[in-house]
Amino acid sequence: MTNDVRAEWPLYEVFVRGKRGLNHVHVGSLHAADDDMALRHARDVYTRRNEGVSIWVVQSHLIAASSPDEKDPMFGPSNDKVYRHPTFYEIPDNVPHM
Amino acid sequence: MSVTTTELEAGFDATVHRGDRIEPRDWMPDGYRRTLVRQIAQHAHSEIIGMQPEGGWITRAPSLRRKAILLAKVQDEAGHGLYLYSACETLGVSRGELTDNLIEGRQKYSSIFNYPTLSYADVGTIGWLVDGAAICNQVPLCRTSYGPYGRAMIRICKEESFHQRQGYELLMTMMRGTDEQRAMVQESVDRFWWPALMMFGPPDDESPNSAQSMAWGIKRNGNDELRQRFVDMSVPQAAALGVTLPDPELRWNPERGAHDFGEPDWTEFMAVVRGNGPCNAQRIAHRRRAHEAGAWVREAATAYAASLASADLGVPAPTSADASQRETGVRA
Numbered sequence: 001m002t003n004d005v006r007a008e009w010p011l012y013e014v015f016v017r018g019k020r021g022l023n024h025v026h027v028g029s030l031h032a033a034d035d036d037m038a039l040r041h042a043r044d045v046y047t048r049r050n051e052g053v054s055i056w057v058v059q060s061h062l063i064a065a066s067s068p069d070e071k072d073p074m075f076g077p078s079n080d081k082v083y084r085h086p087t088f089y090e091i092p093d094n095v096p097h098m
Numbered sequence: 099m100s101v102t103t104t105e106l107e108a109g110f111d112a113t114v115h116r117g118d119r120i121e122p123r124d125w126m127p128d129g130y131r132r133t134l135v136r137q138i139a140q141h142a143h144s145e146i147i148g149m150q151p152e153g154g155w156i157t158r159a160p161s162l163r164r165k166a167i168l169l170a171k172v173q174d175e176a177g178h179g180l181y182l183y184s185a186c187e188t189l190g191v192s193r194g195e196l197t198d199n200l201i202e203g204r205q206k207y208s209s210i211f212n213y214p215t216l217s218y219a220d221v222g223t224i225g226w227l228v229d230g231a232a233i234c235n236q237v238p239l240c241r242t243s244y245g246p247y248g249r250a251m252i253r254i255c256k257e258e259s260f261h262q263r264q265g266y267e268l269l270m271t272m273m274r275g276t277d278e279q280r281a282m283v284q285e286s287v288d289r290f291w292w293p294a295l296m297m298f299g300p301p302d303d304e305s306p307n308s309a310q311s312m313a314w315g316i317k318r319n320g321n322d323e324l325r326q327r328f329v330d331m332s333v334p335q336a337a338a339l340g341v342t343l344p345d346p347e348l349r350w351n352p353e354r355g356a357h358d359f360g361e362p363d364w365t366e367f368m369a370v371v372r373g374n375g376p377c378n379a380q381r382i383a384h385r386r387r388a389h390e391a392g393a394w395v396r397e398a399a400t401a402y403a404a405s406l407a408s409a410d411l412g413v414p415a416p417t418s419a420d421a422s423q424r425e426t427g428v429r430a
Contacts, residue, residue: 008192008193008194009396009399009403011187028181028249028250028253029184029187030180030184031193033396033399033400033402033403034399034402034403034406037399037403044173044177045177045180045181048170048173048174048177048257049257065123067123068121068123068124068125
């Protein structure tokens with residue numbers, strides 16, 4: 001009993017495109033024996049009410065992710081570059097279309 | 099450069115205090131993780147066991163319309179269970195462990211599902227009162243401090259509104275019917291009202307985990323506050339339906355701006371939680387049977403996937419001759 005429970009189907013992450021013109025967005029995860037089954041299960045679990053027009057599934061272990069511990073060094077370089085934002089530049093109010 | 103537990107804990111507390119979400123790979127206190135696993139697992143199990151009381155009425159629904167609605171609702175509950183199991187698994191427990199914990203009785207589910215559904219009106223009452231109480235509990239959980247749990251709750255709450263409305267509409271239809279049908283609705287409401295109030299859990303001063311859960315931002319409201327909110331919402335709905343709620347102490351209190359109501363029978367509640375409700379054994383036995391009867395399907399799918407994977411690794415792909423044979427086969 002306990003043994004066959006341990007032999008689990010792999011975990012998949014599910015991404016759904018809500019409608020044409022939008023990105024696929026991560027909606028959750030599920031277990032499936034293979035890719036085909038993951039797509040079918042994703043349809044049943046995550047798109048019962050027209051939530052999507054396209055589904056991607058990928059085995060969770062194939063996703064490389066940044067580590068939360070490296071938060072500062074990883075995203076630090078973009079933090080101190082305020083000049084990358086349009087609001088950094090002062091333009092007089094009387095200049096149109098800017 | 100090692101970070102001490104105190105520093106980690108301070109970072110965690112600051113995140114929760116800011117109202118930011120904790121995500122799976124963040125550091126979190128062991129107690130926080132344990133509390134979440136217990137609560138999310140119990141919630142997931144409730145959705146899965148919750149399919150049973152209503153599932154029994156699918157084949158006996160009085161019309162194709164009602165059958166389609168009930169099928170969709172029970173399928174939603176399976177889906178809700180899966181969202182929540184996924185959220186729970188991000189905390190480092192496996193699906194297999196969770197299923198084992200349920201059928202071995204190591205984790206609980208909401209005691210409301212240990213009451214039987216004796217008449218078809220119960221399908222409506224469960225939608226109106228049981229799902230109504232669930233919505234009261236769940237809406238604040240959309241803002242819970244653990245990200246995956248909150249996201250699962252947002253999805254669930256969107257779908258739960260259909261559950262409550264179909265139940266109320268079913269009861270309205272019966273109330274427009276015969277005297278016998280009206281009596282069925284009243285009898286059903288009489289049986290479910292008190293168990294629905296118990297769904298919010300024991301009073302705050304007797305709820306062992308509440309204070310810590312609130313401090314961690316897992317829970318946002320106390321049990322008594324949510325129970326009061328549910329009573330105040332249900333009274334006008336009962337009046338519109340034309341049923342009475344079985345509580346002689348229930349009356350509007352203008353000073354509090356809320357309804358006073360009687361105390362649920364907490365002795366009964368504790369008995370049901372401990373496993374002595376009318377249907378505890380039956381619910382678990384059914385879940386175990388379904389799980390064991392499905393074992394060969396899980397094994398076959400695993401074997402099939404393994405055979406496909408090994409084919410990818412070395413066995414030559416089908417030739418065009420094979421393909422044309424297959425085509426002939428299809429035409430024949």
